Amino acid sequence: MTRNVTSPNAALATAAPRYEGRAKVTGAARYPSDVRLARTAHACLHTSRIALGTIAGLDLAAAWRVPGVIDILTHETVGDAVRQAPAIFAGGYLSDSFRPLGSPRIAYWGQPVALVVADTYEAAREAAQKIVVSYREQGAPGAAIDGPGVTAQALTPMAVKAGDFDAAWAAAPVQVDARYATPAQHQNPIELFATQCVWEGERLTVHEPSQYVNNVKFGLAGQLGIDPEHIRVVSTYVGGAFGAKGFLTQRTALVALAARRTGRAVKLVATREQGFTVSGYRAETRHRVRLGATRDGRLQALGLEGWELTSRADTLAMGALSMTARLYACKNIAGQVNAVAADRSTPGFMRAPGEMPYAFALETALDELSYALGMDPVELRRANDTSIDPVGGLPYTSSSLMRCIDEGARAFGWKDRPRQTGLLRDGDWLVGQGCASAFYPALAGNCSVRVRLDANGRVHVAAAGHELGQGMYTMMAQVAADELGVAFDRVTVTLGDTELPPAVVSGGSSATASMAPAIMAACAAIRKRLGMKDDDRAGVLAALARSGAGVVEELGESRAHGNAPESMRDLYRGKALPSGGAGLADRVQFALGAQFVEVRVHALTREIRVARAVGAFACGHIINARTAHGQLVGGMIWGIGSALHEQSEVDARNASYINANLADYLVPVNADIASVEAIMVAEEDRLVNSAGVKGVGEIGVVGMAAAISNAVFHATGRRLRSLPIRIEDLL
Numbered sequence: 001m002t003r004n005v006t007s008p009n010a011a012l013a014t015a016a017p018r019y020e021g022r023a024k025v026t027g028a029a030r031y032p033s034d035v036r037l038a039r040t041a042h043a044c045l046h047t048s049r050i051a052l053g054t055i056a057g058l059d060l061a062a063a064w065r066v067p068g069v070i071d072i073l074t075h076e077t078v079g080d081a082v083r084q085a086p087a088i089f090a091g092g093y094l095s096d097s098f099r100p101l102g103s104p105r106i107a108y109w110g111q112p113v114a115l116v117v118a119d120t121y122e123a124a125r126e127a128a129q130k131i132v133v134s135y136r137e138q139g140a141p142g143a144a145i146d147g148p149g150v151t152a153q154a155l156t157p158m159a160v161k162a163g164d165f166d167a168a169w170a171a172a173p174v175q176v177d178a179r180y181a182t183p184a185q186h187q188n189p190i191e192l193f194a195t196q197c198v199w200e201g202e203r204l205t206v207h208e209p210s211q212y213v214n215n216v217k218f219g220l221a222g223q224l225g226i227d228p229e230h231i232r233v234v235s236t237y238v239g240g241a242f243g244a245k246g247f248l249t250q251r252t253a254l255v256a257l258a259a260r261r262t263g264r265a266v267k268l269v270a271t272r273e274q275g276f277t278v279s280g281y282r283a284e285t286r287h288r289v290r291l292g293a294t295r296d297g298r299l300q301a302l303g304l305e306g307w308e309l310t311s312r313a314d315t316l317a318m319g320a321l322s323m324t325a326r327l328y329a330c331k332n333i334a335g336q337v338n339a340v341a342a343d344r345s346t347p348g349f350m351r352a353p354g355e356m357p358y359a360f361a362l363e364t365a366l367d368e369l370s371y372a373l374g375m376d377p378v379e380l381r382r383a384n385d386t387s388i389d390p391v392g393g394l395p396y397t398s399s400s401l402m403r404c405i406d407e408g409a410r411a412f413g414w415k416d417r418p419r420q421t422g423l424l425r426d427g428d429w430l431v432g433q434g435c436a437s438a439f440y441p442a443l444a445g446n447c448s449v450r451v452r453l454d455a456n457g458r459v460h461v462a463a464a465g466h467e468l469g470q471g472m473y474t475m476m477a478q479v480a481a482d483e484l485g486v487a488f489d490r491v492t493v494t495l496g497d498t499e500l501p502p503a504v505v506s507g508g509s510s511a512t513a514s515m516a517p518a519i520m521a522a523c524a525a526i527r528k529r530l531g532m533k534d535d536d537r538a539g540v541l542a543a544l545a546r547s548g549a550g551v552v553e554e555l556g557e558s559r560a561h562g563n564a565p566e567s568m569r570d571l572y573r574g575k576a577l578p579s580g581g582a583g584l585a586d587r588v589q590f591a592l593g594a595q596f597v598e599v600r601v602h603a604l605t606r607e608i609r610v611a612r613a614v615g616a617f618a619c620g621h622i623i624n625a626r627t628a629h630g631q632l633v634g635g636m637i638w639g640i641g642s643a644l645h646e647q648s649e650v651d652a653r654n655a656s657y658i659n660a661n662l663a664d665y666l667v668p669v670n671a672d673i674a675s676v677e678a679i680m681v682a683e684e685d686r687l688v689n690s691a692g693v694k695g696v697g698e699i700g701v702v703g704m705a706a707a708i709s710n711a712v713f714h715a716t717g718r719r720l721r722s723l724p725i726r727i728e729d730l731l
């Protein structure tokens, strides 16, 4: 295994290739909707066209007349057959607590109101379209975070306070006070939200793409009122998730119910448009940032306020000022998070869910401060660097922000950048350069893994973890190969099945940091069983031969730092969630990074291009430089989308999404991406976990939007505080 690789190119030569690469490119990899079950019936959703009111009547006659229709589930047939259950951060399992088809109530546009089951997909779709719903509307919905009819609520547990902000702000010689806005965004994984359910007697098998199969198992058992041990959830490959497949959604129980009612395997693949409301999304946010500083750029007062849209049913906020309040040295801090309830579906987690919007606000404000001070933005960050959490006074386990900034700046060529705006030009293009810090909490959760070594030197690793495309199979095989001293191609890995030892959610960039320590624990137990010295990796096969045992198998468990021993019970109930970041009693632990961007704005058309982007990230020990590099570069491209393309457009009249398809919902395409470079800065942090791993899945997104908006300012002199930045903003 390659330790602490700093150059991605050198690392790519040694990092193991994709474990599942061949299966993916040959089509052998079976995603949950590819699994063929006997006698499958197909389901289709009919979703509401209003956001607020009740169903006054349902005319199903035309739908029933479609040949092949087997069943139609509505609130009249479902009702309490699916039990009410709390959402994940109210102590439950679900991503949203509102039960569609539980009653005639309509709580959001796009809410499922009927599920048609038919012999073919075409019949189910036709019948779903022929359902006629009459609604009793209940006035105008609250649709948008700063529109009418919404209800704001301060979330006091998320407030942050240190020193005396008001006094320090009033006394600060230099002040920046600015407001920022980010839009709703949807993950739009290419694999749609699919669910297949089949009953064999009392036993239910669910094939569904998931970031947390045990969450689906236990949550669904509660909703259906059955023994969790009668449910198996299989999710061998996931075609993109980005937070949208993190927790159980309401669709799964409806498909399970349809399968029980019809005695058939039932398959639902929600359409792209329906995907906008059957799972979560990134809520729109608003921010006010106040920075007070001395004339030499030392922060004296840091005021951070955030507003995040949520649904009426679930009060949910990402509240990432738990991080933005801790990034820079400052004695006087006041932070407040507010949830704004609207008549919309419950938002959720979308790759760097709170970090991206809160970083956009803080890191753009810092750029504004740098101009107010006449100071280079890199030097402003250096003046405020810290290795102590300014809120709680706790030490960082490692703080490599300035190393990332310096390595990134060097690779980018930042020192040649003129301070003033509007100076760089290349023909018809105005050129600008901007930077921002990136950060993400170093999280990990409780985890278990089974490792088996057999006499012919083959190793098998198994856990109920998840391959989302991020490289979980590869990482697991590589760690086991390294820990047992065998070749990578001698290791097989099984994932994504609740029959396997339970793992934490593959979210919060925590999966590798959770899984690797459990693999290491299992392998250490195998070496111990073989009577080996603890650091001996090369002699495992010889020791196995000497022992005469044909097979050695061990379960490895790891418990994340800060978790009580009792928390292992949560692992076995599908309730393990990652911890870390700023949530620990004795320290804070973050992955940190810096991002540098050059934009070109056309002088006449105002077209905006990202000509090049350099990110430098310190994420502890990098297990596989190839997959980590892919995650970081992918995150940076996602960040370009966040800055320039992505916005779920809400129609204020009925709180609907008017661009709920991949033609109108803009994401970057190859032609939008020129040069994107990710540098992995060497960092040794043995406090975060026994593998020294800080996750890499999300940090690449975090600073990009601010770096791009700062670069646009540098090119044009126009300060844009609302995402996405579009041509019309620069006219």
Ligand code: MOS
Pocket (backbone or CB within 6 Å): 211, 241, 242, 243, 244, 246, 349, 350, 351, 352, 353, 506, 507, 508, 509
């Ligand atoms: Mo990620 S948004 O934590 O799946």
